[in-house]
Amino acid sequence: MSAPVSGLPPDLFPPRLRRPLASYAGQVVAVGVSGGADSVALLRALLGVGARPVVAHLDHALRPGSAGDAAWVLELAERLGVPFETVRVDVAAVAVRRGGNLEDAARRVRYDFLGRVAARHGAGAVLTAHTRRDQAETVLMELLRGEATLHGIAPAWGRVRRPWLDVPRADVEAFLHALGQGWREDPTNADPAQTRAWLRWEVLPRLRARFPATEAALARVARLSREDDAALRVLADRLQPHTPLPGQPPAVLRRHVTRTLAQAGLPYHAEQVERLAAALGAGETAHLCLPGGRDVTVTGGRLHTAPQVWPAPDFAVPEGWTRRTRQPGDRVRLPGGTRRLSDVLTDAKVPRGDRDRVLLLVQGSDVRWAGLRPPVWGAGAREEVGAPPDALHGAPHGAMGEALALAHEAAGAGEVPVGAVVLGPGGEVVGRGRNTSREDGDLTRHAELAALREAARTLGTPYLDRCTLVVTLEPCPMCLGAALEARVGRIVYGARNPKAGALGGVTDLLGHHWGHAPVVTGGLRAGEAAGLLRRSFQALRRGAGAGKPQP
Numbered sequence: 227m228s229a230p231v232s233g234l235p236p237d238l239f240p241p242r243l244r245r246p247l248a249s250y251a252g253q254v255v256a257v258g259v260s261g262g263a264d265s266v267a268l269l270r271a272l273l274g275v276g277a278r279p280v281v282a283h284l285d286h287a288l289r290p291g292s293a294g295d296a297a298w299v300l301e302l303a304e305r306l307g308v309p310f311e312t313v314r315v316d317v318a319a320v321a322v323r324r325g326g327n328l329e330d331a332a333r334r335v336r337y338d339f340l341g342r343v344a345a346r347h348g349a350g351a352v353l354t355a356h357t358r359r360d361q362a363e364t365v366l367m368e369l370l371r372g373e374a375t376l377h378g379i380a381p382a383w384g385r386v387r388r389p390w391l392d393v394p395r396a397d398v399e400a401f402l403h404a405l406g407q408g409w410r411e412d413p414t415n416a417d418p419a420q421t422r423a424w425l426r427w428e429v430l431p432r433l434r435a436r437f438p439a440t441e442a443a444l445a446r447v448a449r450l451s452r453e454d455d456a457a458l459r460v461l462a463d464r465l466q467p468h469t470p471l472p473g474q475p476p477a478v479l480r481r482h483v484t485r486t487l488a489q490a491g492l493p494y495h496a497e498q499v500e501r502l503a504a505a506l507g508a509g510e511t512a513h514l515c516l517p518g519g520r521d522v523t524v525t526g527g528r529l530h531t532a533p534q535v536w537p538a539p540d541f542a543v544p545e546g547w548t549r550r551t552r553q554p555g556d557r558v559r560l561p562g563g564t565r566r567l568s569d570v571l572t573d574a575k576v577p578r579g580d581r582d583r584v585l586l587l588v589q590g591s592d593v594r595w596a597g598l599r600p601p602v603w604g605a606g607a608r609e610e611v612g613a614p615p616d617a618l619h620g621a622p623h624g625a626m627g628e629a630l631a632l633a634h635e636a637a638g639a640g641e642v643p644v645g646a647v648v649l650g651p652g653g654e655v656v657g658r659g660r661n662t663s664r665e666d667g668d669l670t671r672h673a674e675l676a677a678l679r680e681a682a683r684t685l686g687t688p689y690l691d692r693c694t695l696v697v698t699l700e701p702c703p704m705c706l707g708a709a710l711e712a713r714v715g716r717i718v719y720g721a722r723n724p725k726a727g728a729l730g731g732v733t734d735l736l737g738h739h740w741g742h743a744p745v746v747t748g749g750l751r752a753g754e755a756a757g758l759l760r761r762s763f764q765a766l767r768r769g770a771g772a773g774k775p776q777p
């Protein structure tokens with residue numbers, strides 16, 4: 227065995243090849259060596275910077291000469307004095323077994339193997355020798371397939387690093403020639419029936435003849451596009467369950483869709499992502515069957531990857547109550563007034579196609595319990611059943627009635643009609659408030675702040691983590707900030723506030739990582755709250771021209 231080759235003369239080892247490897251000096255790294263020019267050069271260059279490479283070669287058993295490649299790489303590793311690992315895998319059989327395409331199967335088997343070699347040798351990274359030429363070919367293929375994002379080959383992925391992704395292939399060959407180092411040619415790389423080979427030998431040379439910097443340009447497009455994609459994914463990650471999706475940029479919605487489908491482990495085609503995102507953006511309904519046969523639905527402004535299951539009663543049903551689904555004329559008596567069941571279902575964003583599947587317990591046309599999530603109880607129904615009060619999942623319909631009454635009171639006083647109540651841990655009202663900004667000449671006198679202050683006094687603590695803030699209008703940043711400071715457990719609001727709302731109206735503050743994030747439900751009795759606001763603004767406009775109130 228010969229000694230490792232290191233300390234290559236600088237003229238043999240140009241900075242463009244050396245610099246990306248400098249951080250591996252002294253490090254154990256697993257390097258995937260096919261025997262092709264790029265990976266052989268990478269191995270020699272790693273030794274040149276003083277790294278401690280472990281050579282890993284996978285014999286894919288896809289062509290007759292593959293065992294010869296393995297033997298050739300073994301001989302090279304021995305000559306260089308570096309550890310060598312190889313394995314022969316019948317990749318074609320793996321592809322048949324797993325039902326995927328050959329290239330995907332080869333890639334998966336190869337990277338699994340490289341990862342295992344790295345783990346066995348305590349290597350911090352797995353290196354592959356992809357170069358700018360590989361990158362340009364990949365970007366062209368993505369472009370021709372009409373991919374939504376031109377990612378190209380990622381420079382880093384898990385423990386895998388591709389340090390030469392911006393290195394021109396010509397530099398690699400010049401390096402090997404200068405060393406007098408040979409390599410193996412894979413005959414399939416020259417077969418124009420393979421798209422990559424056709425791009426390499428027929429398309430790219432023509433593009434280069436006209437645009438000499440073609441490869442650099444394609445690599446640059448991939449890098450910038452990856453950066454754009456990362457930024458857009460951050461925006462998509464900020465979408466919360468309560469964030470209204472209609473009107474969000476299509477690029478963000480597409481990423482929201484791909485993330486949701488990936489989390490559910492569902493495969494998809496790019497056009498399906500586009501269709502689902504378009505339905506979300508337009509607030510429409512869409513049903514699709516994904517490649518695995520799974521149906522997904524966009525409805526009620528959300529993407530559902532599983533059929534909705536509506537709850538059944540988990541208590542003994544009192545005598546005289548009947549179990550059925552909805553009928554025309556159904557109403558729910560709530561503490562703040564009686565509402566049509568259809569309005570309650572709309573507020574709860576129950577998709578139209580699901581409304582006949584929601585279980586009800588009724589007395590005549592009086593709905594005592596509706597199996598929504600959370601369930602809705604008619605006035606006194608919870609007590610009749612003996613179910614414990616539950617502030618986080620119970621009383622907001624009734625509490626919203628009280629908040630609306632406070633909003634009416636504010637309107638009567640010439641204020642912007644917003645009312646709020648805070649429900650304590652047992653579902654009881656512990657704080658009430660309405661806008662008093664004009665009366666007090668203080669624009670911070672918003673309903674929520676008054677209700678939160680009173681709740682803190684009632685409970686003897688400013689921490690309201692087991693409480694629910696119920697407010698007729700989507701809170702502004704100031705009030706949401708106060709609710710976050712108080713660690714309010716849940717916020718329920720009525721009308722959206724497109725001028726100052728901090729839960730999606732103007733911005734969604736909860737899209738950023740706060741130490742604490744309340745559960746938010748929007749749109750409860752929204753029509754009533756919005757109608758009250760509209761009427762009172764009309765009245766104010768007709769009035770004596772006193773200063774315009776700010777919600």
Ligand SMILES: Nc1ncnc2c1ncn2[C@@H]1O[C@H](COP(=O)(O)OP(=O)(O)OP(=O)(O)O)[C@@H](O)[C@H]1O
Nearest residue numbers: 258259260262263264265266282283284354355356
């Ligand atoms: N059989 C293999 N065993 C180990 N690593 C491999 C193998 N095939 C490819 N790799 C790694 O993946 C990289 C990219 O693969 P690709 O198929 O483009 O390489 P290649 O054209 O066969 O050879 P090279 O990139 O070495 O010129 C290689 O540079 C190498 O690091």
